Each structure stands twice: as C-alpha cells, then as structure tokens.
Amino acid sequence: xxxxxxxxxxxxxxxxxxxxxxxxxxxxxxxxxxxxxxxxxxxxxxxxxxxxxxxxxxxxxxxxxxxxxxxxxxxxxxxxxxxxxxxxxxxxxxxxxxxxxxxxxxxxxxxxxxxxxxxxxxxxxxxxxxxxxxxxxxxxxxxxxxxxxxxxxxxxxxxxxxxxxxxxxxxxxxxxxxxxxxxxxxxxxxxxxxxxxxxxxxxxxxxxxxxxxxxxxxxxxxxxxxxxxxxxxxxxxxxxxxxxxxxxxxxxxxxxxxxxxxxxxxxxxxxxxxxxxxxxxxxxxxxxxxxxxxxxxxxxxxxxxxxxxxxxxxxxxxxxxxxxxxxxxxxxxxxxxxxxxxxxxxxxxxxxxxxxxxxxxxxxxxxxxxxxxxxxxxxxxxxxxxxxxxxxxxxxxxxxxxxxxxxxxxxxxxxxxxxxxxxxxxxxxxxxxxxxxxxxxxxxxxxxxxxxxxxxxxxxxxxxxxxxxxxxxxxxxxxxxxxxxxxxxxxxxxxxxxxxxxxxxxxxxxxxxxxxxxxxxxxxxxx
Numbered sequence: 001x002x003x004x005x006x007x008x009x010x011x012x013x014x015x016x017x018x019x020x021x022x023x024x025x026x027x028x029x030x031x032x033x034x035x036x037x038x039x040x041x042x043x044x045x046x047x048x049x050x051x052x053x054x055x056x057x058x059x060x061x062x063x064x065x066x067x068x069x070x071x072x073x074x075x076x077x078x079x080x081x082x083x084x085x086x087x088x089x090x091x092x093x094x095x096x097x098x099x100x101x102x103x104x105x106x107x108x109x110x111x112x113x114x115x116x117x118x119x120x121x122x123x124x125x126x127x128x129x130x131x132x133x134x135x136x137x138x139x140x141x142x143x144x145x146x147x148x149x150x151x152x153x154x155x156x157x158x159x160x161x162x163x164x165x166x167x168x169x170x171x172x173x174x175x176x177x178x179x180x181x182x183x184x185x186x187x188x189x190x191x192x193x194x195x196x197x198x199x200x201x202x203x204x205x206x207x208x209x210x211x212x213x214x215x216x217x218x219x220x221x222x223x224x225x226x227x228x229x230x231x232x233x234x235x236x237x238x239x240x241x242x243x244x245x246x247x248x249x250x251x252x253x254x255x256x257x258x259x260x261x262x263x264x265x266x267x268x269x270x271x272x273x274x275x276x277x278x279x280x281x282x283x284x285x286x287x288x289x290x291x292x293x294x295x296x297x298x299x300x301x302x303x304x305x306x307x308x309x310x311x312x313x314x315x316x317x318x319x320x321x322x323x324x325x326x327x328x329x330x331x332x333x334x335x336x337x338x339x340x341x342x343x344x345x346x347x348x349x350x351x352x353x354x355x356x357x358x359x360x361x362x363x364x365x366x367x368x369x370x371x372x373x374x375x376x377x378x379x380x381x382x383x384x385x386x387x388x389x390x391x392x393x394x395x396x397x398x399x400x401x402x403x404x405x406x407x408x409x410x411x412x413x414x415x416x417x418x419x420x421x422x423x424x425x426x427x428x429x430x431x432x433x434x435x436x437x438x439x440x441x442x443x444x445x446x447x448x449x450x451x452x453x454x455x456x457x458x459x460x461x462x463x464x465x466x467x468x469x470x471x472x473x474x475x476x477x478x479x480x481x482x483x484x485x486x487x488x489x490x491x492x493x494x495x496x497x498x499x500x501x502x503x504x505x506x507x508x509x510x511x512x513x514x515x516x517x518x519x520x521x522x523x524x525x526x527x
Contacts, residue, residue, distance in 0.1 A: 017043035036071035043077035058090035065126035086121040094354035103152035103525025105364035115168025123343030141485040146185040159215035173339035180227030183209035191275035223265040228275025253294030296326040362505035367522035377516030451482030
C-alpha cells in the first residue's frame with residue numbers, strides 16, 4: 001500500500017487513532033462508512049469502557065472491526081491495551097498473570113510464550129497492535145500507575161524478559177508498543193491527572209530506562225507510546241521553570257528518535273489525560289504542537305485535529321518534512337509488519353496453548369518470601385480451621401463481572417478440607433476477642449493483602465495490618481498478592497510470608513504450595 005499517493009488530508013488522518021465507537025460515529029456522521037470517508041484514520045483503539053458493555057461480545061466486536069476495515073482507504077491498525085492478555089476483550093479469552101509475574105519466573109522462553117499467547121487471542125478478535133508491553137519500572141513504591149504492570153525494577157531482568165515477549169508478539173502477527181517513554185515509575189504522580197516526572201540523571205537514565213528501551217528496539221519493537229512524562233535531564237524547553245511532558249517536548253522526542261535511533265512509530269498516550277491537556281491552554285493547540293514536536297500517531301485526538309494540522313502545514317508553520325517522516329514510519333508498520341486479517345476463533349480463544357502459559361507462569365511465579373519458623377508446608381490433616389483476614393480487598397473488574405477475590409481464596413482453602421472463616425472487617429473482630437482465644441480456635445491465620453494499588457493503604461486497612469503484627473506468628477501466614485513492596489513496607493518482621501498475584505491460577509498454585517502439593521519456585525521481582 002502506497003501512503004505517499006494519498007491526499008494531504010488523508011495522509012494526516014493516517015496519524016489518528018480513534019476509539020472503536022460505532023454509536024458516536026453513526027450519531028455524528030450518519031454511518032461508519034461516512035465517518036471513514038470523511039476521516040480515513042490510521043487506527044482504531046478498543047477501549048475498556050466500551051468493551052465492558054455486555055453487548056460487545058466477541059462476535060460483535062469482530063464484526064465491527066471488519067466493518068471499519070471494509071470502509072478504510074488504507075487497512076487499519078487495530079489497537080488494545082493487551083498488557084496481560086486479551087481477557088478484557090472477551091470472556092472467551094484466557095486469564096493470564098500480570099507482567100510482573102515474568103519478573104518472578106525469570107524464564108525467557110516463558111516470556112516469549114506470554115507474548116505469543118496474547119497475540120494469538122488478539123488476532124482472533126482482529127487486534128493487530130498491542131499497546132504493550134510496559135517498559136516502565138517500579139522504581140518508586142508509591143507509584144500507583146506502574147505496579148504489577150511492570151516486570152521489575154531491575155533493568156537487566158526487565159530488558160531480557162521484554163525482548164522475548166516482543167518477539168513472541170510480533171512473530172505471531174501483533175505489533176508491539178513499548179510504554180511509556182521516557183519511563184514511568186520514578187515518582188508518585190499519576191499522568192492521567194498531571195504530568196509525571198522521570199527525574200533521573202542522564203547517566204542513570206541511560207543505564208536504566210535507556211537500556212530497557214534500547215533492548216526493546218533491538219528486539220524489533222514496532223512502536224513506542226510516548227507518555228505525559230517529563231525527563232528534565234534531557235530537556236531544555238522548560239516553561240516557567242517546569243518541564244512539559246515528552247508528548248509536547250521536541251527534546252524528549254529527539255532523545256527517542258535521534259539519540260536512541262528509534263525507527264518506528266512514536267504514538268502518544270491518550271490525549272484526554274490531565275498530564276497532556278493542562279500544559280497548553282487549548283487542547284487543539286496541544287495536539288498540533290505534539291505533531292510538530294515529532295509525534296507520528298495520536299491516541300484519541302479529536303478528528304478535527306487533522307484539519308488544524310493541515311492548516312499549519314499549508315501555512316508553513318510546520319514543515320512538510322515532519323509529515324513525510326510520520327507517513328514513512330506508519331507505512332513501514334503497515335507494509336512490513338502488520339497483519340490485517342482475523343485469526344480463527346476456534347483455534348485461538350481459550351486455547352490449550354494459552355492455558356498452558358497461564359498455568360506455567362502461575363506455577364513459576366509464586367514465591368516463598370519468608371519461612372523462618374518452617375510453618376510451610378502445613379500438614380493438611382492438622383489444619384482443621386482457617387481464619388482469613390483481608391487486610392485489603394480486591395474486586396477483579398472483569399468481563400465476567402465483579403469478583404470478590406477473597407471469596408476465591410477461601411474456597412481454595414476449603415478444597416483442602418479446612419473450615420474457613422473469612423473476615424473483611426478485622427478491626428471489629430478485635431473488639432471482641434483476645435489473642436489467646438484466636439489461637440485456640442484456629443489452626444491457621446492468613447492475612448491476604450491485595451497489593452495492586454499504591455502505598456499507603458486506607459486507615460481501616462492499616463488497622464487490619466496492625467492486627468497481623470499482634471497475634472501469634474506461629475500460625476500466621478502473610479499472603480501478598482501484587483507488588484512485593486508491601487512485604488517490606490508493612491510486614492518487615494513477618495516470619496511466614498508468600499508473594500503471588502491477584503490472578504486465579506496464581507492464587508490456587510500458591511495455596512497448593514502452602515499445603516506442599518506444589519513447590520514455590522518464584523523469585524521476588526523487585527531488586
């Protein structure tokens with residue numbers, strides 16, 4: 001396909017990646033066909049807020065993508081946030097552990113299969129472009145964005161796993177997008193609200209995030225998502241002493257394209273995020289400025305942005321060479337790498353291969369962090385009564401509905417013959433009982449800490465964690481599901497602690513290992 005023969009307007013539209021939103025497009029333009037004729041965009045993004053509408057099942061989503069593709073002048077890149085699998089796209093797909101589980105397993109072949117498994121299921125619904133993998137590192141334990149989406153905070157480990165995951169994706173028909181350049185996870189800001197800051201020195205950045213992104217480029221990563229994150233060590237363009245996000249910084253994009261030599265597409269993070277829209281008074285001016293700074297494709301811009309960019313190009317405010325560069329990069333993706341067809345639903349959804357990846361990764365990622373009293377493995381015949389206290393609560397927001405994860409944990413213990421008492425309000429329980437009574441009544445006390453959010457916890461949750469320090473440790477297991485920072489932050493004196501993830505297979509394997517039915521083979525992913 002030759003993008004150079006397109007009109008100026010159509011070339012500019014190739015830079016736009018809009019949400020798959022048929023209701024909006026039909027309401028505003030009369031039909032999907034009319035929309036695609038007026039704005040022949042380069043890509044679609046399947047957003048979670050649309051897919052959590054139950055009317056968007058696997059078959060309907062495939063049909064909608066096929067309809068957009070039918071009316072596209074140039075075949076569309078179809079993107080989704082497939083960071084930890086395609087389960088959010090359709091309930092027929094496989095639940096996989098989060099990317100940090102790769103940091104626990106530390107198995108490069110499993111990282112390759114992880115990418116392959118996600119790619120095969122993405123292809124079944126028509127997705128050919130993953131806004132993943134996450135190249136960020138959880139350098140700051142208070143960061144609420146990166147969490148278990150990152151593999152580790154160890155650049156060497158992260159780079160090795162990412163390189164194989166990227167190959168697994170792209171060798172099975174799905175382009176990858178490393179995010180969020182220049183790297184999230186250094187501070188506690190949330191770029192959905194305000195610009196985040198990567199405050200490392202040039203040397204430290206090159207030895208950490210720079211090393212990770214370079215490894216991803218060497219593995220053939222097709223595109224990079226530029227985040228609403230400043231990188232002051234490389235920026236000269238401060239505004240009133242404050243550095244703008246990389247999406248609005250020529251210095252940051254020059255670092256990506258020139259110093260690191262990235263030849264693929266530079267895609268923005270979503271343009272409706274606070275870290276982007278608050279930097280320039282007018283959002284329309286900000287979107288034009290992002291293109292001027294070196295952005296090649298834009299995630300969720302207003303369609304009218306194409307008209308504003310065309311005006312700026314015609315007036316000579318932006319050189320045509322900037323558009324030529326973007327089109328050359330987009331054309332490379334579409335002509336050389338992308339696969340625009342559909343995979344087989346029967347072959348790819350919930351396949352034996354994807355399930356095996358989930359099972360292998362779950363088994364390899366559960367970690368026995370502390371066992372100083374030798375409590376684990378417990379003797380099944382001696383554990384008659386188990387009290388489970390949720391120090392935090394986890395609701396898995398999935399296509400299958402809201403899932404109170406602690407109920408699943410309790411049911412897993414019941415499978416081993418234990419009578420289980422599940423408490424979600426331990427502070428109330430404390431008012432009625434003393435430690436001695438608890439010890440008499442229960443053979444095992446398990447504190448479940450769902451560590452998928454940032455520190456610190458809410459006050460009520462902290463009371464529950466306080467309780468874990470008070471009672472007899474000989475019967476107490478701390479079970480952290482998520483980022484292992486909670487182990488050192490809230491349980492530095494724990495004598496029995498395990499680390500795993502808020503994933504059904506991971507939790508089931510960890511509990512099996514508590515009973516000695518499986519082995520703990522994982523390693524803490526955080527250095």
